[in-house]
Amino acid sequence: MSKVAVEIQKTTLSASYKTSKSLGNKIGYGILYFALAVIAIIQVYPLVWLFLFSLKTNQEVFGMSPFALPHAPQWGNYAKAWTAGHIDVYFFNSVLYTVAAVVLTVILASFVTFAITRMEWKLSGLVLGLFMAGYMIPLHSTLIPLFNFFKTANMIDNPMSVILSYVAFNLPITIMILSGFYRTIPREIEEAAVVDGCSIHRIFFQITLPMTVPVLSTTVIINMIYNWNEFVFVNTFLSSDKWKTITVGVNNFVGQYLTDWGAIGATLMISIIPVLIAYFILSDRIVEGIAAGSVKG
Amino acid sequence: MRSVMSNKWVISLYVLPALILILLLIYIPIVLTGYYGLMDWNGIGKMKFIGLENYIELTKDTKFWQSAWHSLLLGLFSTLSLVGYLILSLILASKIKGANFLRKIYLIPMLLSSVAIGQLWAKIFDPTNGMLNRLLVLVGVENPPLWLADSKIVLFALFLPIVWQFAGFYIIIFYAALKNVPEELIEAAKIDGATPIQIAYKIKVPLIAGVIKVMVILAIVGSLKYFDLIFVLTGGGPNGASEVMASYMYTEAFSKYNFGYGSAIGFGLLIICLVVTWFIQKLLNTKDVDY
Numbered sequence: 328m329s330k331v332a333v334e335i336q337k338t339t340l341s342a343s344y345k346t347s348k349s350l351g352n353k354i355g356y357g358i359l360y361f362a363l364a365v366i367a368i369i370q371v372y373p374l375v376w377l378f379l380f381s382l383k384t385n386q387e388v389f390g391m392s393p394f395a396l397p398h399a400p401q402w403g404n405y406a407k408a409w410t411a412g413h414i415d416v417y418f419f420n421s422v423l424y425t426v427a428a429v430v431l432t433v434i435l436a437s438f439v440t441f442a443i444t445r446m447e448w449k450l451s452g453l454v455l456g457l458f459m460a461g462y463m464i465p466l467h468s469t470l471i472p473l474f475n476f477f478k479t480a481n482m483i484d485n486p487m488s489v490i491l492s493y494v495a496f497n498l499p500i501t502i503m504i505l506s507g508f509y510r511t512i513p514r515e516i517e518e519a520a521v522v523d524g525c526s527i528h529r530i531f532f533q534i535t536l537p538m539t540v541p542v543l544s545t546t547v548i549i550n551m552i553y554n555w556n557e558f559v560f561v562n563t564f565l566s567s568d569k570w571k572t573i574t575v576g577v578n579n580f581v582g583q584y585l586t587d588w589g590a591i592g593a594t595l596m597i598s599i600i601p602v603l604i605a606y607f608i609l610s611d612r613i614v615e616g617i618a619a620g621s622v623k624g
Numbered sequence: 625m626r627s628v629m630s631n632k633w634v635i636s637l638y639v640l641p642a643l644i645l646i647l648l649l650i651y652i653p654i655v656l657t658g659y660y661g662l663m664d665w666n667g668i669g670k671m672k673f674i675g676l677e678n679y680i681e682l683t684k685d686t687k688f689w690q691s692a693w694h695s696l697l698l699g700l701f702s703t704l705s706l707v708g709y710l711i712l713s714l715i716l717a718s719k720i721k722g723a724n725f726l727r728k729i730y731l732i733p734m735l736l737s738s739v740a741i742g743q744l745w746a747k748i749f750d751p752t753n754g755m756l757n758r759l760l761v762l763v764g765v766e767n768p769p770l771w772l773a774d775s776k777i778v779l780f781a782l783f784l785p786i787v788w789q790f791a792g793f794y795i796i797i798f799y800a801a802l803k804n805v806p807e808e809l810i811e812a813a814k815i816d817g818a819t820p821i822q823i824a825y826k827i828k829v830p831l832i833a834g835v836i837k838v839m840v841i842l843a844i845v846g847s848l849k850y851f852d853l854i855f856v857l858t859g860g861g862p863n864g865a866s867e868v869m870a871s872y873m874y875t876e877a878f879s880k881y882n883f884g885y886g887s888a889i890g891f892g893l894l895i896i897c898l899v900v901t902w903f904i905q906k907l908l909n910t911k912d913v914d915y
Contacts, residue, residue, distance in 0.1 A: 359715060366712070367729045370788065374732070376755050377744055393758045435645070438638040446638075447630040454639060461650050463901060465849040467870040468894035471660060471877050471887045472653035475667075495649035498642055527634050556737030558852045563878060574737045578856060581743050588747065595740050602735045610728050617731075617793060618800035 374599070381405070381592030388588040404593035408580070412590070413568055414597055417576030424486060424572060425554040428493035432550055433543060435494065436501040441531050443502075444509040445517065455506070461499035470563060477564055488564040489572075493554050501546045504619055508542035509535075545616035548609055555602060573598045654894055661888035666881045678888035688889060691860075691867040692896060694779060698868070699847035699900075701783050702790075703840055709791060710836070713798035714824045727799055731792030738789070742856030745785040746772070749857075772858050775865035782854060782866055789853070794839060801835040802828055837908045841901060848897050869893045 380388055382400040408414050439458065443451045477488040512535070520530050536543075561575045571579070577598045581591050606613060661678050663671040682688055712730075716723040733741065748755045749771040757768040771781040805828055813823050829836070851870035854860065860867035860875065873893060877886030 359720075363712075363715070363720070363726055366791075367726055370730050370732055370792065373744060373748060373755070373788070376748075380747070389753055393753065393755050435642040439642045442635050442638040445629065446635055448632070448635050454643060457643070457651070458646065461646050463845065463897070464650055464654060465845075465870070465893055465897050467849065467851060467873055468657050468890040468897075469650060469653035470874070471667075471883055471890055472656035473649060475656075475660075475883075476648075476653070491645065492649060495645045498646055521628050527628055527631060531638075552735055556739075558737065558739050558855075559874075574739050577743065578739050581746075588753075591743065591747070595743055598740055599736055603732075606732070606735055610731075613735075614728060614731065614796055617734075617796050 377592055377595055377599075380588050381596045383589055383592075385586070385588060401589055404589040405597065407590050408593040408597060412576065412580040412584075412594055413571075414573065414576060414580070414594060416569060417571050417573040418597070420486070420570060421555055421572040421574070424490055424493065425551055428490045428497070428554050429547055429550045431490070432494045432497045432501050433546055436498055436505055436546070437536060437539065437543070438531075439498070440502055440505040440509050441535055444506055445514070445535070446527075455502075458499050458502045461496070462503065466496060466559065470559065474563055483564055484566050484570060486565070486570055489557075489560050492560045492564070493557065497550050497553055501550060504546050504549070504616065505539065505542060507619060508539060512538055542619075545612055545619060548605070548613050549616045551605070552602060552613075654891075657887050657894065658891045659887075660884060661891045663884040663887070665884040665887075667877065667883035668881075671884070674884070678885050679891075681885070682888050682892055687864060687867065688869070688872060688892065690864065691869050691872040692892075694866065695848045695850065695868045695870075695896075696900075697779060698783065698786070698850055699844035702786070702843035702847045705787055705791075706794060706836070706839060706843055709794040710798055710829070712791075713795050713802055714828060716795065717799050717802035717828075718820065718824075723799075727792065727795055729792075730795050733789050734792045736789075738852030739856050741785055741789055742853045745788075745853075746857055749781060772866075773862060775862045778858060778862065778866045782857060785853060785857070786850075794843075797835065797839060798832070801832040805831050840908065841904050844904060845897055845901055848893070848900060869896070 376393065379395075379397060380393070381404055382397040382402070384397075384401055387395070387397060439454075442448075443455050473488075473492065474483070477483050477485075482488040516534055516538075517530055520534055525534075556574055557572075558574050558578070561572045562578075565571055565575075577594050580594050584590050660671070662673060662675060664674045664677075665671040716727055720726075736744075747753075749757075751757055751768070751770050751773065754771075756771070760768040769777055769781075772778055774781075809827055809831075810823055813827055818826070849870060850868055851874070854866055854868055855871050855874065858866045860871045869889065870893060873886050873889040876882045876889060
């Protein structure tokens with residue numbers, strides 16, 4: 328069909344559309360939008376409620392409507408959570424482990440993906456399969472041997488155990504996302520570089536890696552969210568307060584201050600805010616990363 | 625060209641660090657789990673080989689099968705909820721204004737840790753001061769449920785935060801897949817007089833069947849592995865009413881120091897995950913849709 332014909336068809340279609348938009352149609356759309364909005368409120372309101380009770384006194388939480396605004400915002404709850412709950416230490420640890428693991432994961436995954444999608448060797452299919460299958464292995468089945476391994480290696484209560492576990496368990500999804508992108512990059516530039524006598528390391532670092540920056544940022548964000556939120560490894564491998572992360576710290580804090588809703592709410596808010604800020608800035612990339620990571624799996 | 629791109633030293637240098645890491649921290653441990661299951665071991669002292677004793681006990685352990693049943697139930701709920709997510713995605717992808725904004729809003733809970741979600745929902749479920757029961761009382765419910773303290777409904781209650789957490793994730797994926805459906809097919813169907821519901825059911829859904837299958841597997845296997853939220857919210861209680869395989873394994877090993885038996889449970893979890901994945905793949909492939 329010629330382009331003109333398609334255009335004509337489109338105009339006639341949209342014309343017939345307009346005439347068919349009757350009153351019933353409008354009501355239908357109204358109901359639809361109402362339903363979509365209600366779901367949006369359900370998804371967001373619990374967090375608003377959390378923010379509200381993080382600023383309340385216990386009298387307000389227990390005595391008054393849970394939907395009321397706090398009378399005088401108790402910002403002191405945040406100060407209390409930050410200092411009394413070691414949240415400052417936990418927060419720093421979370422940042423440290425997250426950054427270290429993300430950097431290692433992304434570098435190692437890039438090396439692997441380059442070698443698998445760009446270089447020629449017999450076992451590349453098998454090795455790729457090994458990495459991909461790692462995605463299906465339940466983490467909890469590895470927990471006891473990992474615990475024993477780190478104990479034998481004298482790495483229990485040592486952050487390296489957690490960082491290395493993050494890297495190992497995030498490599499599959501990272502390689503999955505990266506390899507989808509690598510396969511779309513044309514090989515001509517690399518081939519030309521080879522002809523010019525460029526070394527393989529220079530090709531990787533100066534030609535291929537820079538081309539993957541958009542997808543690298545996607546994997547960085549996905550990894551960051553996973554690591555920041557991780558619970559089991561930290562809870563199992565690290566026992567000293569000085570090494571714990573905010574996710575585990577929050578859980579312990581809540582266990583100690585069972586009835587102090589304000590302080591609990593403040594602690595939860597502190598643990599959530601960094602992720603929310605990252606999301607407000609990078610939501611397009613995050614959404615894209617989630618779509619890319621799973622659709623191609 | 626050939627020689628540069630198939631240099632064995634470079635390949636080893638690029639692949640081995642990551643490969644060694646996943647062999648050491650993923651593949652060797654799953655083999656070892658099976659091996660430790662043959663031991664009587666408290667995690668600290670020496671292991672004592674006891675043969676298949678743990679595994680025989682596991683097959684008779686009603687608590688284990690109950691936890692496996694709970695995990696499977698969660699998988700079933702999750703699969704059913706996919707229908708709802710799919711309908712929502714179909715609506716969002718049919719040129720709804722603000723669809724992009726809405727799906728971003730829906731995703732927000734997915735960004736939070738399961739621990740934060742667990743602690744937040746512990747407050748939401750609180751029988752007297754929680755948001756949920758206050759809301760129910762407000763609309764006239766006289767005896768709102770105790771939620772997490774009621775062994776009959778705890779599993780269903782736990783499913784609320786799970787739906788809340790993962791809705792956005794599945795919607796994003798279905799939405800992305802639906803956006804890849806060629807526009808011409810839909811236009812052609814419209815010309816033939818198909819209603820939006822017919823288009824959704826007969827064209828769009830069959831075209832993204834591949835993605836739907838992957839999501840079914842992900843939902844079920846994800847449910848079998850589910851741990852954090854349940855550990856935080858109920859710890860498997862009351863009376864094991866919300867115990868799942870991973871939480872049972874964790875309690876046996878790290879609270880009761882039965883590392884041998886815990887390993888056997890962990891191996892059981894692995895086998896069940898693999899079998900279920902294999903079974904669903906078989907099941908879904910036989911009904912493969914041609915397009």
